[in-house]
Amino acid sequence: MKKAVVWIAFTFGLPAILISLWWIVTAISPNFFFPNPGEILVPFFETWFGPRLWLDVLPSILRFGVGVVIAMVLGVVIGVVVGLNRDLRSLTEPTFEFFRALPAPVLIPPLLLLIGPNDAMKIFIIALASIWPVLLNTVEGVRAADSVQNETSRSYGIQGFRRVRFQVLPGAAPQIMAGIRQCLPIGLILMVISEMFNTTAGLGFAIIQFQRTFAIPEMWSGILVLGLLGYGVAVVFRIFERRILRWYHGLKDLENAS
């Protein structure tokens, strides 16, 4: 019982304080463009739990999901191939670093011209932006495979694709998961930005539209939806990560305890 109270206090304590502050600030100095939390609550449900759910929210989530999954799969596959080959590594490294450093949103205008204002373009830009952390982390994880583990595999005839499956991938998994953790918020950012150009649907589009039509509480409620979406993605990731890397967390806990 006491434990539950403490958990609730820790989890919801800071959000409660922030919302209270928000309420006080908006009560002291009302501002048309910054409504109080109560004013956002009703539009939040009215706006997003209606037709907009499947017209704007779900398509956005779908594009995000497809883009990010493409990034993860390609990132890991290319990362393993490059990570295992020293020559390929030195050949690709500068190029990869260049693309990683390039802010992906600047590619939207040219891609609009090349691909067009459609789903394919949005998924492409999401995947393109979020592949780099996965790819570079996979390369690093594969490259740093433990030398004794490598020799163990070799001495037991574990080679080629089976070595990748039995040793290289599991060994690099902590680093790969770190890359995936970084790629998710990037994908979410590109999801929103890609919907702010030349489109007629999606979460990003809806927020811009509300702003232009002075539907201020609706605009803020859209931002709330995005925040919750990002939070939800992080929670789902955490559950998967804990499951896949159970051994790793156990090992680390043990090392930290001693």
Add this chain to the structure above:
Amino acid sequence: MLPDASAPLNTVSHGRTLPPEETLLSVRGLQKIYETDGGPIEAVRDLTFDLGKNELTCLVGPSGSGKTTLLKCIAGLLAPTSGEVVLDGKKVTSPPKKMAVVFQEYGRSLFPWLRVAENVELPLRNAGMPKDERSRLVAEALDNVGLSHVPKSYPWQLSGGMQQRVAIARAIAYQPEVLLMDEPFAAVDAQTRADLEDLVRKVRKELGISVLFVTHDIDESVYLGNRVIMLSSSPTIVQEDLIVDLPDERDQLETRSMQRFTELRHHVYEQIQLAKKGFRPDDAVAQSRG
């Protein structure tokens, strides 16, 4: 029995070779030179010896005497610069199926993402062995090393000695003819080490495999081996090849308090001290010739 009344030691100052029918593993003129940025480094100069069937031979030498290099060449993990290793009449160019290696760094050799039984099973799974047979071999191997009770633990949840037992179980489940062990007990405490030494003797006897055991511990080499090959300092050659004529039944207390054990230990210790000072049998030969 007084020391000077004891039998002479059965030792020669080169590696012993055996007739082909008794030989399991042959090392012939093995040389390994590492090419480094600072120029070539000759780790192993010229090693020749045979390992017989059903033999437990210890390789002992001062630190930095190329023991690990030699073992990796034998295991097919490292290509020798010249000379060859022959297992069962076939030249070793890559890790042979009939050989298993137990590494010193058990913590890094076992895969931390696999449970104990899965670690033991992996080489068999990789070889495409059917599930039933795999399970049977894994259970037998774990039973052999006294770890039947922890198949579902992760290796890192176990003590160092138990982890090395898992590595030994993995090696014997692989059903090798030769087991190569690279200073396997250097990182475990003394009591655990004594248990593991007896385990190796027991497993070797029961399964009838040959063991080549690399160690820097002189007591361990005499206690474990039927034969001790002493290596010179680097660049390595065989300094001496000594038959350990202790009774086959070894016991940590009885064997270690035998007069003969002390003599053998004394002799090996002297030779290793000589090796550390840079004495080499080839120098002696050269001098007597010159």
